[in-house]
Amino acid sequence: MISTTALRYFVEAVRCGSIRAASEILFVAPSAISRQIGLLEETLGAPLLERSRGRSTLRLTAAGELLMRYAKSVDSESRRLRSEIEAIQGLRRGHVNLGIPESLIRDFMPGFMARFTRRFPGFTFNVQVYNSPQLIEMLVDDRLDLCLTFGNVTHQDATIAYQRLLPLYVYVSADHPLHGRETLRLSDCAEHGLALPDATMWTKQQYDEMLAKAKIRPRLVLETNSYELLRNVSAEGMALSILTPPLQDTQHLAGRGRYVLLKDPRAKPQRFSLCVHRGRNLPLPVTTFTNELTAELEQLEPESAAAAVRPGR
Template sequence: MDAQLHVFETVAELRSFSRAAERLHMTQPAVSQQIRALEDSLGVRLLERNNKSVSLTRAGEIALRHARDINGLYRRMGEMLDELMRQTGGPLSIGASYTFGEYALPPVLARLNAEYPAVRPSIAIGNTAEIADRLRSRELDIGIVEGEEIGGGLEAEKLAEDEMYVAAGAEHPLAGTRPVSPDRLAEEIWMVREPGSGTRAATDRMFESLGIRPRRLLELGSTQLIKETAEAGLGVTLQSRLALRKELGLGSLKLLDVPGLPVRRSFLVLTRKGDLRTRTMDAFASLLRSVTAEIVGKT
């Protein structure tokens, strides 16, 4: 890895020469020397320094974006070359959207540890748009998301089909109503995820298909918070059957009989276009498909 770019990325991330020196196990003068050498070679000032903090110049912001890409490519090259010399293992950066990451990924990780203990996974959870962006910027090796709006630069392979239902608390007035009309649903408070979420996109499509204009949307950034709010009786929500499995078993949430449901969508496996897949990625992808099929089959 280019030492100057690595030092620059670390200083830019920590906004401190002293903290960067500590992380890199270097002296502070050595860090400063590397930054000066990089600025001299590029012919531009990258960092503004004062006694209390360090900030990026406009040129520094541009350089940081490219430094992350270059450093990521160096790391990737090292991992792939290392794999040629040994068994499946090493670091694997996995990104997952909230529904899959919180309700399907844990048993996948348990199986991964049992079958490939040399693999060292790191997990990032976010909405679909966030995971796709982090994969494009090479912060992640592989992503699992729901939804269709993933943007360019990525390959998407269908992993499994997900079914989504409208749910409400067990004591909600609609819990015993069969069927529930779109007009009646429009009167309810709807707990929804934020824009960029695959669950929010599926909810918006359902509203459109049923001709629903809810009187109020309550936007919440966590599926767990949405479920607990529904259990408290505040309103209704559209959620994956995977996410509702525990509450349905306990009886704290009930599925509503809504004509035209379930809403169906796909879980997708995302990788970068043109990238070679390592042995570790292939092993994880194979195990991911196997375990996901078991999980989805039980819902």
């Protein structure tokens, strides 16, 4: 019998590329994950991962590929089961108070909500757009049912329903000298103008530390509390900006520029989380919405999605 915990750990380790990274997502020690995967291998009688110490990433064996396929089918079946149970319960109406950061206004959320309301036409929404720390405050005050945030969630009354780590990218306009590069390092950006978040944004401190560690004093062209503006001034060629990739690999999100992976040891990936109020008994419609949202987010592969965003129109 395959343990669901072990299967969840295995999937997360594969998704993160390392047991260490998975342990941060799952909030358990790396040894616990290693042992669960070891027990899975013992149960199935075959190695699932090609491990190597150091900084190389985990690789799936043939048996591991089969198990990943099995895990996806289990996930798909459980969603189908949930859907059928919802149909039995007649769950087609409800209201959701949702909080999202500005960067999701055009990336992912509109498409997801449209798909969701096609399935659940009786649902209505109130969507509030704020910075991540403000969203958490609103969540724990019960002004929101759930919220999506970037950055570490440290509030003791907020609990994380889903999260993943997103690598950092540099947004480069079509006519910029760095436009053709496959990857960039922080030192590559040093001689170009940068547009960065201002002090009201939680990412400012992270970026400041990152640039300081790289011994780079950026030529700051613009500071703002708007990620949309950061992206748009970069698209116009005014400056480079450091951003997370779009969650959805739609061409139109690339605009006039492209996202180039920031491949630098000092560039730590950003945490992207779906949060709910700890201990709060959520209404069934909100739980349904949360489950659907989580399921869709889990289907997304942000790194490949970002790589797929090619130089645009």
